[in-house]
Amino acid sequence: MNKLEKFEVDCLVIGGGVSGIAIGRELSSKFDNIFLIEKNYQIAQETSSRNSEVIHAGMYYDQGSLKSKLCLRGKELLYHYLKERKIEFNRCGKYILSATDEESETLNSIYENGLICGVDDLTYDNSLKSKYPFLEYKESIFSPSTGIFDSHSFIHSLSRDFQSQGGNIFLGNETININQSNEGFEVLVEDKNNDTQFVVIANVLVNSAGLNAVHIANLINEDNVYQEEYVKGEYYIYQGKEKLEHLIYPTPTENSLGLHATIDLGEGIRFGPSAYVVEEIDYSLSIEHKLQFLKAVQSYWPGIEEEDLTPGYSGIRPKLKGVSDFVVDSGTVNNNQYVNVLGYASPGLTSSLALAIEVSNRIELDLS
Numbered sequence: 001m002n003k004l005e006k007f008e009v010d011c012l013v014i015g016g017g018v019s020g021i022a023i024g025r026e027l028s029s030k031f032d033n034i035f036l037i038e039k040n041y042q043i044a045q046e047t048s049s050r051n052s053e054v055i056h057a058g059m060y061y062d063q064g065s066l067k068s069k070l071c072l073r074g075k076e077l078l079y080h081y082l083k084e085r086k087i088e089f090n091r092c093g094k095y096i097l098s099a100t101d102e103e104s105e106t107l108n109s110i111y112e113n114g115l116i117c118g119v120d121d122l123t124y125d126n127s128l129k130s131k132y133p134f135l136e137y138k139e140s141i142f143s144p145s146t147g148i149f150d151s152h153s154f155i156h157s158l159s160r161d162f163q164s165q166g167g168n169i170f171l172g173n174e175t176i177n178i179n180q181s182n183e184g185f186e187v188l189v190e191d192k193n194n195d196t197q198f199v200v201i202a203n204v205l206v207n208s209a210g211l212n213a214v215h216i217a218n219l220i221n222e223d224n225v226y227q228e229e230y231v232k233g234e235y236y237i238y239q240g241k242e243k244l245e246h247l248i249y250p251t252p253t254e255n256s257l258g259l260h261a262t263i264d265l266g267e268g269i270r271f272g273p274s275a276y277v278v279e280e281i282d283y284s285l286s287i288e289h290k291l292q293f294l295k296a297v298q299s300y301w302p303g304i305e306e307e308d309l310t311p312g313y314s315g316i317r318p319k320l321k322g323v324s325d326f327v328v329d330s331g332t333v334n335n336n337q338y339v340n341v342l343g344y345a346s347p348g349l350t351s352s353l354a355l356a357i358e359v360s361n362r363i364e365l366d367l368s
Contacts, residue, residue, distance in 0.1 A: 004188075005198045009033045012187060012202035014175050014216055015209035016040070017048035018151070018352045019344050021158045023206055026356035027363070028165035035200065036167060037189060039174035039212070044155045047210050047345065050283070050315025052235075052262045052273065054247065055079070055089070055147040056347035059114030059122060060257060066326040066358075068117050071347045074354035075145065081353060082149055085157050088265055089149035094247035095128055097137035099299050103251040104139045110251070111141050121145055134242055134303050146247060150265060151349055158352075175209070178219040184336045185220070204363060208341040211281060211318045217340040221331065226342050227321040233273020234285050235312035236293065240304070244269055250300050257346065259296040270312055271297050278316065285311045317345035326351070330362040337363055 010031040013024045016038025024036045040046070055078060061068035082089045098104040114122045125142040128135060163169060176197070177188040185205040190197050207216040214228040238261070250258035253275060261271055274293050290306070297304050320327060320343035327342040339359050348355075 006201060007035075007198065008184070008201045009035050010202070011035070011204040011206065012037070012185070012200050013206045013208060014187075015207065015213070016043040016169065016171065017046060017208065017210045018044060018155050018158070018349055019048075019210070019341055019355055020206070020208040021155055021162060022352040022356040023208055023341075023359050024167050024169075025158050025162040025165065026360045027206070028162055028167040030360065030363070031204070032166065034167050035170065035202075036162070037170045037173040037175065037200075039172070039192070041172045043159055043169070043171070044152070047315060047318060048155060048349070049152065050313060051151075051346070051349065052260070052270075053148050053151045053264070053349070054262060055091075055149055056350040057114070057119050057121075057143045057145045058117060058347070059110055059119045059143065060252060061117065061347075062325070063113070063116050066328065067347065067351070070326065070351035070354040070358060072118055073357075074347070074351035077353035078149070078154075078350060079147070082154065087150055087153045087157060089147055090263075090265060091145065091147040092246050092263065093142060093144040094146040094249055095125070095140045095142055096249045096251065097128075097135070097140045097300050098251055099137060101138070106251045107139055107141060114143075119143070119145075132242070132244065132248075135248065135300055136302050137300055148247070148263065148265065175216055175219070178205075178216070180333050180336070182334055185333075185338065203336050205336070205338045206341070206359060207339065208344070210344065211316060213318060213340065213342050213344070214320070217329065217342060220338050220340065221333075224329075224340070226323065226327060226329075229319045229321045230278050230281065231275050231317040231319050231345070232278045232314060233275055233317065234289060234293065234314045235270050235272030236290075236309035237312045238269040238271060238304075238308055239310055240308045242269075243267065248300065250296070259293065261297075261301065271309065272312065273315060281316055283314045283316070285314055319343055319345055326355075328355075328358055328362060339363065
């Protein structure tokens with residue numbers, strides 16, 4: 001049997017979605033020899049490219065939670081980065097609507113929570129009927145700092161930053177196993193481009209593998225207590241004549257922020273995502289869920305008919321069972337540092353630049 005080739009690096013990042021690329025970019029100023037591996041043949045092929053491309057304001061998350069902290073900081077960093085790099089975005093704002101008295105209570109809770117968390121630009125606004133007479137609601141609040149952006153250009157810009165700062169990206173490279181030694185974490189990698197295997201020895205290992213992150217965390221630390229839960233969301237494209245200039249959100253459900261209407265940068269309208277737990281990763285759209293999807297949309301846009309909706313795409317969110325927050329789990333083994341980024345779903349795009357700083361700070365703290 002041939003002996004596997006070994007490569008020693010200062011830092012290895014597993015996962016080429018927005019979190020991994022942003023983290024790699026942030027850490028590339030700290031480590032001379034930093035590598036990022038991604039099992040797909042292109043970056044950002046899973047959760048990062050199958051979402052609503054919304055810049056979230058931060059009113060939904062518990063005060064002091066990682067989601068709240070990273071979303072609020074990430075929003076400011078993201079708008080600044082987009083302006084600086086001239087990447088297209090639209091700070092269009094969004095309305096959150098209630099359809100019942102009970103939902104109005106939830107709406108008020110969101111408003112109050114936003115104020116507590118520092119989202120100080122929310123307003124009650126009932127002018128929506130004059131703007132969009134086809135919508136039906138009891139009350140609405142407006143979030144002017146919510147927006148949409150070209151997330152693909154953003155991620156590719158981060159990737160260029162990372163590589164120009166000396167970072168290396170290897171696509172089609174999948175993590176097979178991880179062992180620990182005095183030399184570092186020994187990561188067995190399969191290069192699917194040429195069916196070969198090699199070992200990367202890293203002093204610092206960052207797991208930001210999205211849908212695969214819990215599996216990788218188990219390889220790093222068998223005492224890992226987290227279990228993944230895949231939540232699937234489907235999107236449909238609106239074919240009707242009405243136009244929107246803002247995002248329209250219902251009040252949130254247990255698994256999501258509600259089945260909302262978003263605009264894209266070309267002013268098209270899409271509805272989604274739905275939210276239901278699945279056991280496996282499958283991106284096909286389920287016809288059996290379409291009527292349920294339609295009913296959810298009709299709760300605030302009653303004129304929508306089934307034929308107005310054509311299938312769009314689906315995404316799967318890497319949530320954690322029994323945990324609503326992001327988890328950044330870090331530790332040291334034999335003076336070698338690991339960081340696991342787990343449950344990194346919405347508002348992951350918005351939070352990505354702040355997450356990168358958080359991970360960087362964890363490494364500084366644990367290596368000091």
